[in-house]
Amino acid sequence: MFGGLLQFHFMQNAYLAGTLVALLAGAAGYFVVLRGQTFAAHMLSQVGFPGAAAAVLAHVSPVLGLIAFCVAAALGIGWIGRGLEPGHRAESAAVGSILAFSLGLGLLFFRLYAGSAQAMYAFLFGSILGIADRDVLVTLAVAVAALIVLAWVGRPLVFASVDPDVAEARGVPVRLLSVGFLVVMALSVAITVQIVGTLLIFALLVAPGAAALQLTPRPLLGLGLSVALALVFTWLGLALAYFSDFPVGFFITTLAFGAYLAVRGLKAVRAWA
Amino acid sequence: MSAALRFERAAVRLGGRVVWSGVDLEVEQGEFVAVLGPNGAGKSTLLKALLGLVPLSHGAVSVFGHPVGRGNADVGYLPQRRRFDPDLRIRAVDLVRLGLDGARWGLSLPSAAKQRRVAEIIELVGATPYQDRAIGELSGGEQQRVLLAQALVSGARMLMLDEPLDSLDLNNQQAISELIRGICKSQGVTVLLVAHDVNPILPFIDRVVYVAGGHVPCGLPDEVITTDTLTRLYGAPVEVLRASDGRLVVVGQYEPVSHHADGH
Ligand SMILES: Nc1ncnc2c1ncn2[C@@H]1O[C@H](COP(=O)(O)OP(=O)(O)O)[C@@H](O)[C@H]1O
Ligand SMILES: [Mg+2]
Numbered sequence: 319m320f321g322g323l324l325q326f327h328f329m330q331n332a333y334l335a336g337t338l339v340a341l342l343a344g345a346a347g348y349f350v351v352l353r354g355q356t357f358a359a360h361m362l363s364q365v366g367f368p369g370a371a372a373a374v375l376a377h378v379s380p381v382l383g384l385i386a387f388c389v390a391a392a393l394g395i396g397w398i399g400r401g402l403e404p405g406h407r408a409e410s411a412a413v414g415s416i417l418a419f420s421l422g423l424g425l426l427f428f429r430l431y432a433g434s435a436q437a438m439y440a441f442l443f444g445s446i447l448g449i450a451d452r453d454v455l456v457t458l459a460v461a462v463a464a465l466i467v468l469a470w471v472g473r474p475l476v477f478a479s480v481d482p483d484v485a486e487a488r489g490v491p492v493r494l495l496s497v498g499f500l501v502v503m504a505l506s507v508a509i510t511v512q513i514v515g516t517l518l519i520f521a522l523l524v525a526p527g528a529a530a531l532q533l534t535p536r537p538l539l540g541l542g543l544s545v546a547l548a549l550v551f552t553w554l555g556l557a558l559a560y561f562s563d564f565p566v567g568f569f570i571t572t573l574a575f576g577a578y579l580a581v582r583g584l585k586a587v588r589a590w591a
Numbered sequence: 592m593s594a595a596l597r598f599e600r601a602a603v604r605l606g607g608r609v610v611w612s613g614v615d616l617e618v619e620q621g622e623f624v625a626v627l628g629p630n631g632a633g634k635s636t637l638l639k640a641l642l643g644l645v646p647l648s649h650g651a652v653s654v655f656g657h658p659v660g661r662g663n664a665d666v667g668y669l670p671q672r673r674r675f676d677p678d679l680r681i682r683a684v685d686l687v688r689l690g691l692d693g694a695r696w697g698l699s700l701p702s703a704a705k706q707r708r709v710a711e712i713i714e715l716v717g718a719t720p721y722q723d724r725a726i727g728e729l730s731g732g733e734q735q736r737v738l739l740a741q742a743l744v745s746g747a748r749m750l751m752l753d754e755p756l757d758s759l760d761l762n763n764q765q766a767i768s769e770l771i772r773g774i775c776k777s778q779g780v781t782v783l784l785v786a787h788d789v790n791p792i793l794p795f796i797d798r799v800v801y802v803a804g805g806h807v808p809c810g811l812p813d814e815v816i817t818t819d820t821l822t823r824l825y826g827a828p829v830e831v832l833r834a835s836d837g838r839l840v841v842v843g844q845y846e847p848v849s850h851h852a853d854g855h
Contacts, residue, residue, distance in 0.1 A: 352680070352681070354676075469697075469698055470696055470697055470698075471696065472698075473689075473692065473693055473695060473696075473699075474693060474694055474695070474696060476681070476685075476689065476693070477689045477693035477694065480675075480679060480681050480686065480689070480726075481686065481689065481741075483668075483670035483672065484668055484669075484670060484689075484690070484741065484742075485689075485693065485694070486644065486661065487642045487644060487661060487662075487666075487668040487670075488661070488662055488664075488668075488690070488693065488694045488745075489661045489662020489694045490693070490694045531680040532680070534680075535680045535681055535682045535685075535723075535724070535725040536682060536685070537681060537685055540680070
């Protein structure tokens, strides 16, 4: 039965891009949750929508539009929120303002866009159909570059995330790392939107990290679990979507939500027993 | 022989206001020094100046004979803080480990030597029983022990502790003060401890540094902890009594008198 899964080129592309997306989203997501920056992740994904729409209008790969808009927004939050702790209230306010503006832009592009609504739908909720060869290449480049950066800054980033004052005293460039991580988050969002769309980004960028952190307080194990969960959600979600004709975004979010519930339930039972 | 730390005619200006000025201060290696003073007086700023986190507007400051700067493994820092977020999911032992190599870039191989060092220092502060639990789940006293281990693990010869006894109950204040005194004397570590309640640390300290009214005088506990001096420094009635066992006890309205909305 599973033999037919990869027989079409679009599914091969979906699995290639999906695997790269899951690797980066799982790894970056661990830090997103550890740093309490889930709202920023949400906001970056919404900014991606007008970015993708603008790219389609300009006849270039939508991933490039996503990257341009998300990275610009990340630098915007970094600039407005400079000198603040991650997850700080004032950062939320900055994030909220950019969010509203970007949705306004998205509305404008949506109005200008004369093509089918199918492409817009894919940006909002994800699709297994829309990933072209050029998108896979961009995804590969982004995922590899971002993963190398994450591996390089991982330890100081954990330090700066859990204990910024001591980290700064010990010579960690806390502010620079904070902006740098926002950019990595933006890149993760940009490629993840292809699979689950801008509205369902939490399923891959937050849920795996949140579940992993509930399961273990060991940093390396948590990081590994987060990546593993993102991979499982993506692979299973794509397969279910292929065989059932229901949207991939539905399956991935359901798997993510189910896993998170199971983990919380497990913890509750353990605490009670 | 040079002092462990030295301020010379030092001043700090923050947000256009002089926090303190004309500070001349020397602390010898292995001394346990209490930094006292009302809220917003500039105690935290004093430590930050020693860590190179806040620049001087005038004068000079050195630690172990060198100009101060970030990333000095000789100096351990425990910043003033609220407790860790209860949901922070990272083990106590990982937090201590970050004190050893958390500022290092890139991947590293597992190192038995580093693990041994971390275990040793956790043992020293008595945090071994809960080293594998998430830091957020630990009690205030347990968190302070872990943070002490983190500050010490890189081989620090000086500890800057900013209100480590804050929000601890009396027993824990006593226990942590004793632990710090022990580390100070057995390892020859110089300790600067900021406190706003003097009583729990009085039996342990060698010297008192006072931050009040833009000045930073210092002296022996017997000289500074007097009714007259404390009343003047806090600008509020304070009485120093001598208990029957010879210990000093400070009573009165010397609880933080803040002149600023948020003086932390
Ligand atoms: N970054 C800053 N900018 C401007 N003023 C500051 C800054 N940090 C602290 N201050 C001010 O400097 C004074 C001393 O602060 P601090 O050293 O934290 O006092 P303490 O630790 O004794 O309570 C306070 O009045 C505080 O408001
Ligand atoms: Mg202070």
